[in-house]
Amino acid sequence: MARISLRSNTNDGSELTQIRSFLTKLDVQKYVVYLGFLAIFLFFAATLHDDGFLSTRNLSNIVLQTAPATIMAIGLVFALSAGEIDISFGSIVAVSALVAAMVMRGQPALFGILAGLGAGIAIGALNGVFVAFLGLPSFLVTLATLGLFAGVARSLTNLQSVPVLNDFFTEFFGSGSVAGIPSLVIWTLAAVIAGHLVFRETRFGAHVIATGDNPNAAQVSGIRVPRIRFLVLTISGACAGLAGLLYAGRLQAAKYTLGESDLMTVIAAVIVGGTALTGGRGSIVGACVGSLLMGMLNNGLILMGLSVSGQMIARGLIILFAVAVSLREFNR
Amino acid sequence: MNERLNDTIAPVLSLRGIRKAFDGIVAVEEFSLDLDRGEIVALVGDNGAGKSTIVKIISGVHTPNGGTLHLDGKTVDFADASSARRKGIEVVYQDLALANQQTVYMNLFLGREITHRPFGLLDRRRMMTETRKLLEDLDIRIPSTRSTIRNLSGGQRQGVAIARATRWAQKLVLLDEPTAALGVAETSKVENIVKSLKDRDLAVLIVSHNLDQVFRLSDRICVLRRGKQVGIRPTGETEKNEIVSMITGLA
Numbered sequence: 167m168a169r170i171s172l173r174s175n176t177n178d179g180s181e182l183t184q185i186r187s188f189l190t191k192l193d194v195q196k197y198v199v200y201l202g203f204l205a206i207f208l209f210f211a212a213t214l215h216d217d218g219f220l221s222t223r224n225l226s227n228i229v230l231q232t233a234p235a236t237i238m239a240i241g242l243v244f245a246l247s248a249g250e251i252d253i254s255f256g257s258i259v260a261v262s263a264l265v266a267a268m269v270m271r272g273q274p275a276l277f278g279i280l281a282g283l284g285a286g287i288a289i290g291a292l293n294g295v296f297v298a299f300l301g302l303p304s305f306l307v308t309l310a311t312l313g314l315f316a317g318v319a320r321s322l323t324n325l326q327s328v329p330v331l332n333d334f335f336t337e338f339f340g341s342g343s344v345a346g347i348p349s350l351v352i353w354t355l356a357a358v359i360a361g362h363l364v365f366r367e368t369r370f371g372a373h374v375i376a377t378g379d380n381p382n383a384a385q386v387s388g389i390r391v392p393r394i395r396f397l398v399l400t401i402s403g404a405c406a407g408l409a410g411l412l413y414a415g416r417l418q419a420a421k422y423t424l425g426e427s428d429l430m431t432v433i434a435a436v437i438v439g440g441t442a443l444t445g446g447r448g449s450i451v452g453a454c455v456g457s458l459l460m461g462m463l464n465n466g467l468i469l470m471g472l473s474v475s476g477q478m479i480a481r482g483l484i485i486l487f488a489v490a491v492s493l494r495e496f497n498r
Numbered sequence: 499m500n501e502r503l504n505d506t507i508a509p510v511l512s513l514r515g516i517r518k519a520f521d522g523i524v525a526v527e528e529f530s531l532d533l534d535r536g537e538i539v540a541l542v543g544d545n546g547a548g549k550s551t552i553v554k555i556i557s558g559v560h561t562p563n564g565g566t567l568h569l570d571g572k573t574v575d576f577a578d579a580s581s582a583r584r585k586g587i588e589v590v591y592q593d594l595a596l597a598n599q600q601t602v603y604m605n606l607f608l609g610r611e612i613t614h615r616p617f618g619l620l621d622r623r624r625m626m627t628e629t630r631k632l633l634e635d636l637d638i639r640i641p642s643t644r645s646t647i648r649n650l651s652g653g654q655r656q657g658v659a660i661a662r663a664t665r666w667a668q669k670l671v672l673l674d675e676p677t678a679a680l681g682v683a684e685t686s687k688v689e690n691i692v693k694s695l696k697d698r699d700l701a702v703l704i705v706s707h708n709l710d711q712v713f714r715l716s717d718r719i720c721v722l723r724r725g726k727q728v729g730i731r732p733t734g735e736t737e738k739n740e741i742v743s744m745i746t747g748l749a
Binding site: 363366367368369372373375376379380382383384385386387388389442446447 | 579580583589591593594595596597598599600604608609610611613618619620
């Protein structure tokens with residue numbers, strides 16, 4: 167039922183056509199992140215068995231550590247699929263975490279949460295205004311806001327870290343758990359499910375992909391392309407804001423360095439997860455698995471005893487390889 | 499649906515004394531044309547004669563500087579492409595306006611996706627079923643409604659673009675050089691699809707450079723020269739030489 171053959175005469179090699187169309191549909195690229203995840207997992211499981219890679223503690227640490235990056239990746243899938251890019255999310259993470267922490271010095275957690283998320287949404291919307299309504303390229307706009315808000319984050323507290331002493335907040339976003347499931351995992355799962363549903367199953371998601379695929383076609387089909395561009399960058403900002411709250415909750419403190427080093431990891435996770443840099447195709451679940459893959463890689467390389475410089479080189483090479491494999495199909 | 503019941507005498511679309519100038523340079527002047535349901539009219543003319551200006555005026559991309567448009571006898575004003583589309587005019591663009599990495603069925607419903615009632619989630623099954631039915635009706639053959647556009651041939655893509663226009667047009671389908679990029683076999687296939695639109699009681703306006711095609715498809719031929727309409731001929735009562743001399747202005 168999935169495939170219909172509208173050919174009237176079925177004996178002119180249509181079986182061959184069907185096989186070929188089956189093979190094109192089963193593009194390796196779509197599954198590369200899952201295969202890569204499995205391969206790297208098995209590799210580390212075999213080589214690092216005695217170093218505790220497989221211990222429950224280590225595996226759950228990987229999941230907890232990747233939670234903020236996964237949330238950022240979800241936002242980036244929306245931006246990239248619509249043909250835009252957001253490289254400012256690292257600074258948004260820091261500003262959101264700091265704003266939340268500063269508000270909570272004198273106010274209840276709810277105000278901190280709203281202020282932190284609000285800061286993320288506001289900066290994302292600012293990116294969106296420049297890109298969607300002034301027609302500037304998102305790469306340049308978010309490059310500028312990356313620097314701008316990195317500066318804001320530094321000046322907010324004069325480079326000082328702000329402790330988060332609000333117990334409700336640190337449990338809600340960090341150490342707490344429901345029915346034995348850590349709150350970070352719940353946040354990640356909720357974000358992935360919500361992101362996936364919006365991206366795959368709503369008209370908005372379809373319009374995001376159409377805008378990234380062919381903006382002219384989207385425009386003449388009645389899709390308000392500038393609105394989509396504004397919204398994807400706002401969503402990316404909101405996700406970065408949430409990631410900032412998760413960092414602040416887990417570390418029980420906020421600092422300007424939060425999110426600073428996540429740029430490469432998150433972009434790599436998203437691309438490896440099957441989202442096209444050029445727009446028109448994306449996967450939230452893929453980005454989530456890609457993010458876990460990056461976290462596992464990080465963890466494994468540390469357990470292997472690589473120096474920091476060695477880790478950076480190994481990670482860079484692996485990302486290069488993974489991105490090459492991911493994009494190969496695209497240039498077919 | 500079939501609106502023949504209304505049986506209005508007024509043509510579906512009527513252009514009266516249309517004028518359009520860009521920075522003082524006149525592109526179209528005193529252009530008048532009536533389009534009826536179940537009729538294919540060809541718009542021909544040399545490069546720069548003003549064909550694409552006419553297309554853009556009808557599709558709402560350009561607003562004319564003078565003259566009026568009437569839709570089913572009522573004066574209309576197309577603010578932009580969406581307002582023309584809302585009023586039942588669909589355009590098949592030269593560059594097809596398809597999203598190449600998406601499926602056939604999502605392209606058919608691009609910007610007008612069907613959703614389930616309660617949660618507003620996409621109703622893919624219904625979109626696929628409708629797409630399959632429409633493609634079967636129009637005899638457009640593609641491997642699957644879930645095929646990706648970029649895996650289709652040029653003719654199949656054009657078929658999808660025309661199917662989409664057919665699906666949404668209530669009054670008029672505008673085709674801008676629909677076979678310019680196609681081979682011989684695919685051209686004839688697309689021509690058959692265009693002909694079948696007449697049975698759907700739609701008015702069809704086709705812009706084409708290919709005079710053989712114009713004679714194969716159209717009921718009437720409208721000739722443009724230097725922005726002016728120089729004549730409309732019933733296809734059965736004219737011949738190529740006459741049309742060529744009208745296009746070139748050489749007797």
